[in-house]
Amino acid sequence: MTTHSRKATIFDIAKLAGASPSTVSAALSGAxxxxxxxxxxxxxIRRIADEQGYSTNMQARGLRQARSGLVGMIIPVHDNRYFSxxxxxxxxxxxxRGLVPVIASSMRDPDEERRIVQTLISYAVDYIFVAxxxxxxxxxxxxxxxxxxxxxxxxxxPGAPSVISDNYHGAKVLTQTLLDAQAHSADPARDRxxxxxxxxxxxxxxxxxxxxxxxxxxxxxxxxxxxxxACGYPPRRAMQEVAALCxxxxxxxxxxxxNSLTAFEGVLGHFVHLPPGSFDxxxxxxxxxxxxxxxxxxxxxMIRQDSHRLIAEAYRLIETxxxxxxxxxxxxxxxxxxxxxxxxxxxxG
Amino acid sequence: MTTHSRKATIFDIAKLAGASPSTVSAALSGAxxxxxxxxxxxxxIRRIADEQGYSTNMQARGLRQARSGLVGMIIPVHDNRYFSxxxxxxxxxxxxRGLVPVIASSMRDPDEERRIVQTLISYAVDYIFVAxxxxxxxxxxxxxxxxxxxxxxxxxxPGAPSVISDNYHGAKVLTQTLLDAQAHSADPARDRxxxxxxxxxxxxxxxxxxxxxxxxxxxxxxxxxxxxxACGYPPRRAMQEVAALCxxxxxxxxxxxxNSLTAFEGVLGHFVHLPPGSFDxxxxxxxxxxxxxxxxxxxxxMIRQDSHRLIAEAYRLIETxxxxxxxxxxxxxxxxxxxxxxxxxxxxG
DNA sequence: ACGATCTGCACAATCGATGGTGCAAGCGCA
DNA sequence: TGCGCTTGCACCATCGATTGTGCAGATCGT
Numbered sequence: 001m002t003t004h005s006r007k008a009t010i011f012d013i014a015k016l017a018g019a020s021p022s023t024v025s026a027a028l029s030g031a032x033x034x035x036x037x038x039x040x041x042x043x044x045i046r047r048i049a050d051e052q053g054y055s056t057n058m059q060a061r062g063l064r065q066a067r068s069g070l071v072g073m074i075i076p077v078h079d080n081r082y083f084s085x086x087x088x089x090x091x092x093x094x095x096x097r098g099l100v101p102v103i104a105s106s107m108r109d110p111d112e113e114r115r116i117v118q119t120l121i122s123y124a125v126d127y128i129f130v131a132x133x134x135x136x137x138x139x140x141x142x143x144x145x146x147x148x149x150x151x152x153x154x155x156x157x158p159g160a161p162s163v164i165s166d167n168y169h170g171a172k173v174l175t176q177t178l179l180d181a182q183a184h185s186a187d188p189a190r191d192r193x194x195x196x197x198x199x200x201x202x203x204x205x206x207x208x209x210x211x212x213x214x215x216x217x218x219x220x221x222x223x224x225x226x227x228x229x230a231c232g233y234p235p236r237r238a239m240q241e242v243a244a245l246c247x248x249x250x251x252x253x254x255x256x257x258x259n260s261l262t263a264f265e266g267v268l269g270h271f272v273h274l275p276p277g278s279f280d281x282x283x284x285x286x287x288x289x290x291x292x293x294x295x296x297x298x299x300x301x302m303i304r305q306d307s308h309r310l311i312a313e314a315y316r317l318i319e320t321x322x323x324x325x326x327x328x329x330x331x332x333x334x335x336x337x338x339x340x341x342x343x344x345x346x347x348x349g
Numbered sequence: 350m351t352t353h354s355r356k357a358t359i360f361d362i363a364k365l366a367g368a369s370p371s372t373v374s375a376a377l378s379g380a381x382x383x384x385x386x387x388x389x390x391x392x393x394i395r396r397i398a399d400e401q402g403y404s405t406n407m408q409a410r411g412l413r414q415a416r417s418g419l420v421g422m423i424i425p426v427h428d429n430r431y432f433s434x435x436x437x438x439x440x441x442x443x444x445x446r447g448l449v450p451v452i453a454s455s456m457r458d459p460d461e462e463r464r465i466v467q468t469l470i471s472y473a474v475d476y477i478f479v480a481x482x483x484x485x486x487x488x489x490x491x492x493x494x495x496x497x498x499x500x501x502x503x504x505x506x507p508g509a510p511s512v513i514s515d516n517y518h519g520a521k522v523l524t525q526t527l528l529d530a531q532a533h534s535a536d537p538a539r540d541r542x543x544x545x546x547x548x549x550x551x552x553x554x555x556x557x558x559x560x561x562x563x564x565x566x567x568x569x570x571x572x573x574x575x576x577x578x579a580c581g582y583p584p585r586r587a588m589q590e591v592a593a594l595c596x597x598x599x600x601x602x603x604x605x606x607x608n609s610l611t612a613f614e615g616v617l618g619h620f621v622h623l624p625p626g627s628f629d630x631x632x633x634x635x636x637x638x639x640x641x642x643x644x645x646x647x648x649x650x651m652i653r654q655d656s657h658r659l660i661a662e663a664y665r666l667i668e669t670x671x672x673x674x675x676x677x678x679x680x681x682x683x684x685x686x687x688x689x690x691x692x693x694x695x696x697x698g
Numbered sequence: 699a700c701g702a703t704c705t706g707c708a709c710a711a712t713c714g715a716t717g718g719t720g721c722a723a724g725c726g727c728a
Numbered sequence: 729t730g731c732g733c734t735t736g737c738a739c740c741a742t743c744g745a746t747t748g749t750g751c752a753g754a755t756c757g758t
Contacts, residue, residue, distance in 0.1 A: 007470075007495055009744055020708045025745055036706055053494045058471045059417060060744035062408040063713045070472075078427070078436040079692070087427040091454055100468055102451050105440055119449055121356075122407045123419075145402045146356055235691065265640050269689040272644065291614050292641035295621065297687075340618040342584065343428070358714055369738045374715055385736055409714035412743045
């Protein structure tokens with residue numbers, strides 16, 4: 001491979017091969033059969049292209065074809081097992097399709113979310129996956145204006161196909177598990193389950209709260225308003241809230257339903273300061289799974305959302321456009337304490 | 350905003366504004382001052398562009414300018430706290446610069462790594478960050494052929510600037526900590542420290558092994574070959590190896606230096622099967638930090654590599670090209686058991 | 699032997715934005 | 729009035745690949 005100051009183009013290859021640029025393009029893009037280029041020529045061109053270290057300029061191709069070969073995905077944060085697993089699956093499926101994934105995190109900020117969508121549109125991504133949308137309607141508007149297909153994951157949107165996990169059922173299972181496992185306390189104030197984390201207006205959180213409430217109600221223990229603390233996702237807030245709660249109750253409650261890994265991180269931040277033994281009378285559950293969290297000092301019941309399947313279904317929905325708006329639900333799975341789940345990437349991780 | 354079947358271009362805006370495309374381009378790209386376009390015209394054009402929901406076609410701009418506004422980054426896996434934190438930082442810094450991050454995971458496969466570099470080159474990324482390179486020389490060759498600036502992070506490469514953490518020092522600190530904390534066992538075979546995980550030929554791992562070895566040697570306990578089990582990064586292998594080790598020793602060793610979070614996941618997968626109390630005579634350390642791992646059932650000493658600073662330094666190196674090849678080392682930090690570190694994104698996570 | 703068909707390729711327009719250059723109108727000034 | 733300078737913009741080539749179309753020569757059929 002000779003050294004060039006600039007990258008080789010089809011024109012350079014054409015000159016070297018004694019062919020025309022269009023022939024080179026056809027030869028290298030695979031369109032040569034339908035363009036009746038002889039296999040001999042194709043092979044010559046391929047060889048020369050190889051020698052020159054040629055690779056297609058995707059900007060030029062994309063410009064011409066009005067598509068880019070990029071797929072966009074928006075997630076709230078990278079730094080979280082649930083979403084980073086999604087990224088991993090998203091990328092794997094993208095590669096299978098010869099697409100290049102572009103993953104951006106919105107920090108759950110609606111403005112940032114919109115800016116990202118705009119940016120992705122500017123780059124002519126072929127379609128967009130939006131996980132944990134904070135303003136799905138705005139996203140749909142932007143995408144529609146740009147004639148861009150998109151799918152919502154994790155949190156549904158009104159204007160596009162969505163894949164979500166069955167939050168209601170998952171929450172019921174987790175709540176029931178906590179209920180069954182709880183060690184009863186003498187103090188009635190503490191002898192209750194609490195729900196912490198998430199945003200009450202988020203679809204996912206609201207469904208989980210319903211599940212939480214329905215199970216408790218069915219058990220004859222309808223939760224009071226103080227038992228549901230939807231303080232958002234940031235760790236710090238959850239830490240403050242759980243600290244305040246322990247203060248109020250004079251200790252940990254009988255059970256805690258933590259509504260996300262990020263909230264759980266905050267909760268842990270408080271737990272650090274508790275004396276050992278504090279957890280003997282308390283049972284903890286977390287909606288979302290993390291292998292390390294599964295093996296904490298105290299038992300944690302976790303709900304694992306099948307992010308791999310969520311993404312798989314999202315690709316299905318976006319690739320085979322259905323009439324109307326489809327919402328696909330995927331069942332989550334209860335992971336008992338101290339159980340390690342080996343994901344689809346267990347071999348590589 | 351009117352609905353169009355296709356996205357508006359500068360030509361559409363030009364027609365509506367009664368101006369020429371080049372004027373529109375200059376007005377919207379900010380080049381209007383040097384092109385002597387009147388502010389009145391600029392404002393008219395801006396208004397119309399806004400109404401039409403115009404946004405620049407980055408493929409066209411990129412084609413013309415021979416750059417894309419994309420920055421590429423390669424990481425081994427998304428699904429890992431160390432690397433997903435890097436992603437988060439990488440993205441944040443990219444946004445500050447008005448660049449769009451494209452993050453791809455190589456699964457630590459050199460072929461995949463090369464393919465990704467090729468792809469990123471095809472998309473004319475402005476530069477590339479490579480974390481945990483498995484074949485840095487090949488990457489440098491590809492990038493040089495394409496005249497593309499790149500920087501290595503975490504694992505250094507011979508042909509480009511690198512930012513790594515001080516693995517030798519970190520490993521010494523962690524080893525010394527384990528040594529100090531270890532509860533001695535009656536059985537001399539078990540009363541030793543073991544190193545598990547990583548690839549011995551990886552620069553980072555080899556430096557850590559040196560640190561491990563030097564501390565033990567200085568303490569008069571030079572490690573035997575069996576004490577260093579560089580079985581790679583995949584969880585499954587680490588699980589098998591630690592199981593075999595426990596089998597051999599008839600229990601856990603006095604101390605275990607786990608060389609990555611992924612290996613630690615595998616180790617945990619084995620620990621699940623051990624009876625409680627197994628850890629009373631064993632002290633565990635992990636090179637890399639995870640907030641949940643910090644609060645496991647048994648105490649874990651962790652080394653936190655400052656991925657945020659690594660990325661910050663990498664941006665510095667790539668933006669101010671130094672003469673010669675620079676290698677920048679960043680100090681890692683010991684995180685004692687049951688300590689929660691709130692990162693630079695603690696507010697958002 | 700001659701039109702019809704097929705083979706194998708070249709030519710040129712096109713995608714959308716950018717930037718060098720040219721040019722008319724306006725203005726100042728002698 | 730006339731010259732030169734400035735202002736404000738339009739025109740056009742260009743980036744690299746794709747794709748509709750045209751066309752010469754070979755092949756075939758009768």
